[in-house]
Amino acid sequence: MKTMSCLLVRCGLATAALLAGASALSAAPVVYRLTPPSTLFSFNDALPPIIARFLPGQFFDLQCTVSPDAGQTIAGVQFLVDNVAVTGSVASTPATVSTITNVVGSVAINIATPANTQVFTLRHYATNTAGVHTLKVVVTQSDAQTVNASGNFEIQAINTVGRRAKNIIILIGDGMGSSHRTAARIMGKGVQMGKAVDKLAMDKFPVTGMVETSSLNSIVTDSAPGASCYSTGNKGNNNQLNVFPDDTTTTFDNPRVETIGEYLARTGGKSLGIITTADVFDATPAAFGPHTSARANGTGICDQYLDEIVPFANLKVLMGGGRKWFLPSTTVGSARTSGSDSVLPAELATAWGRPVGALDVNRDLLGDFQTAGFTYAPDRTSLNGIANSTDKLLGLFTFSNMNVAKDKIDGRRNNSVSTLSNTVVGAYGFPDQPMLDEMADKALQVLSKNLNGFVLMIEGASIDKQAHNMDTERMIEDTIEFDNAVERCRQFQIANPDTLVIITADHECAGVAIIGASTVTNANLLTKTSSNIRAVVGTFDLAGFPQYPLSGDGYPTTTDPDFKMLIGYAANADRNEDWLTNPLPLRDSQQPTSGTPYGSIVSLLPNLPTNRDTTNGFVVTGQVNDTTAAHTAGDIPLSALGRGSVLFTGYMDNTDVFFKMMQATLGGSN
């Protein structure tokens, strides 16, 4: 019987030296993955940072991927933490990915998945002992050979040091970097002689930090792991929600990590609220609820909200767009499909105590929510009219993403029957959508009923989506809308001091930069053509201080004032630019166009940034080989207010945000 280190085996199989040197070395099973992820396993590096960290008692799954020798099978797998065997059943399933990651000389490469490779999982593990722990897996092959592999993880201690935060509100301006905030301040508050005329609500938060946003597999994250790290304290691969990566193609079986909602509902009886201006299945809202390795699984994600997150995370408020997932497939407009639905492996469902689920495209999920006691609001009027006694609230205001702030405000300014056809929201068929701050008000009203406290995630989703589209004015007005929601939360915190409020993003989007301002009046700008419009860009002294007159609704009366602010994009795709407000948004293809007379507007919405500003704009060649701008890896700002906010100063990894929130609510702060 031979026992050898896993790293040696994995590297040895791929290096000429070992292949040539010892045939015996290849005669052993190979461990290709050990979860939770660690640098100890991947690179034989036990030094910090420890990749996977958990709270005392926070549940997560242990997993390994093992390939036996030809003609052999894996006879046994034993997980050990600090050399103590972990009790519990180990389930096995074939590895179904076509390639698998191997590490050669600290470089990860993909190789074809060897035959008979298996994935072994021990679910629902937790320990209360703080500190770094060694995770070892011992694998026994059918010929009695064994191999072991080691990794590590850390249990982050919670210190009892002061008064605890009863409520946590985390506001995520999706894609919101520092320039998005500055642009919103310039447009919404103004700058005179070098000083801001007034502060954004988020500027009034006393504590500021900087957050690094990398995901487990890239320096550039997408929203799924970018927000899941706030929910679980752990990194995931891009596209993945509240799980670790695995080597199966099934998307609802990945190793899970208990989320902030699940943990605090289980241990403290707190409620959970999720509100967004996106489709509720979108990555950021889903990061505070469901578990899946594919953020596109809309049917299963929305089913999990009711089947798992309501009973196990005490979900009381869910608001945003995305009605299409809640209607039976026989209802016109439904997007429910079997391919995106959730069915859990029996062993997972058993271990976590969750329902298996079903492929049920004809499910009336909206009706099921109502049966479960949720008050349903399909528009702003009904949202405003909910009873004070409402303790469960579902708001689904559009079929997919909600319209952006500029178009909602334009709709309200033209809000009469005779002018409805003039508005984008009218054209999309949803003229009565709430603003994010109005949704926040109602969410706080409902969640406050729980004396144990709550966790509320509020997402300004289209800061990101309009940055992707390089639609400057819509991006900035969505940041202003987000700031209005921040102000509602700030006021709530003042009235409820045991509340922690955090504002941050999940990543920066588009490489937004305020490059200066127009040197001409709007009337002059309208006369420019592609040959001379770039000459209006005023940099340094010529930028001056752009001024945006405000209406009583708090938004600019026009986003095309004289000498307007100009924005550049570092992560840009090809686009045309004429510096003027785009009268129409890019088409959101997920939204329904509507019946006459409004629908003819929607059919004219440009599809891509290259279909916009085609008359007088100049072509800006993109650095990104895509149709829209990309996320960037730059650090993002974080602002904090209230109980425990002092913990959030300085530089932090995005996973640190989770542990700081939990320290504030479980252990308190001075």
Place this chain on the structure above:
Amino acid sequence: MKLSAFALLPLIAVLAVPTFAAETADPTAASTSAPLGRRMRTDIANAPAAPVSAVARAAAAPLPALPPLPEGVTELRFEDFFQTPVGPRGLELTAKLKALDGKRVRIVGHMVAEQISDDEGNISGLPGDAVRNGITTVAGRFLLAATPQTTNYAHYGLSEDLPPQLVYVTVPERADAPVPFKAGPLLLMGVLSVGPKSERDDRISVVRIKLDPSPAAPATAPLPVQSVQSNNNK
């Protein structure tokens, strides 16, 4: 491979999409002529009626001229599909659409570029009746949308971002073969059927057109499949 063999009428000229100047400024706006002037807050409550917006002008833009409508054929537009404002649950078909069930219609739209990536990231057009990457693809049909759309089943499965007003177009003359992708606006004519229906590719179609038999169609080389385009922001 030749495009034709089905009743895809000759491609019409590219639809002219009007472009617009920026929206007219709110008449209640404070003066912005001086870059250093302190702003004045104004209230729109007493503002005069809003000027006709660029959006409204877009709505009023005429469609380009189409060939004369054949006798017995009704012009159908994507905006004819659903009622607005949308009610509290699903979309509802317009009376016009329901009245055209079983009748011959004509519609202008864009063929959806349906793609599948292989494990190496190579992109191919949708094959015929087959299962690839777990997706059932069906020969003899394509999807028609109001604007150009691309979907990649390897990325999103059926959770794509195609709009609900999608026409499921069946091409009887190519029942056993994939329909090659063709970019640009298409003018189609055939028999309309409406109402939810389960399709072999797991879609629930709502609006379907069975294309008329083809007149003598020109032999046209298929265009290459477009590069991936998606509005699925991350």
